[in-house]
Amino acid sequence: MRKTGDTYDSEATAPDTPxxxxxxxxxxxxxxxxxPSRAIALAALLVLxxxxxxxxxxxWHLRGEIANLKKRKRELLxxxxxxxxxxxxxxxxxxxxxxxxxxxxxxxxxxxxxIID
Numbered sequence: 001m002r003k004t005g006d007t008y009d010s011e012a013t014a015p016d017t018p019x020x021x022x023x024x025x026x027x028x029x030x031x032x033x034x035x036p037s038r039a040i041a042l043a044a045l046l047v048l049x050x051x052x053x054x055x056x057x058x059x060w061h062l063r064g065e066i067a068n069l070k071k072r073k074r075e076l077l078x079x080x081x082x083x084x085x086x087x088x089x090x091x092x093x094x095x096x097x098x099x100x101x102x103x104x105x106x107x108x109x110x111x112x113x114x115i116i117d
Contacts, residue, residue, distance in 0.1 A: 089095050100106040107113045 090099065105113060105115070
């Protein structure tokens with residue numbers, strides 16, 4: 001039934017687009033997405049999801065890489081601090097001699113070095 005004026009017309013045919021009863025048209029999704037339009041809309045949606053998924057994945061990957069680089073930076077700074085301390089200690093001739101003997105197995109002339117594992 002369709003409302004015409006103040007009364008209902010029972011003999012009127014149903015319109016192509018449903019009405020809410022107050023003369024306003026309802027939105028129907030199936031009315032504008034049929035056949036090829038539906039395929040195009042689905043393809044566009046898939047492309048959009050693929051692009052967003054790629055961005056999300058690359059963002060996740062980059063965050064992991066940033067965390068690894070921060071860890072490596074901390075390790076290098078710690079190594080730099082240790083090397084700076086060693087460099088200051090190497091200014092002492094006695095420490096330098098002991099370090100060279102232990103680290104590089106150096107010896108004075110006439111000395112014999114025995115290595116025991």
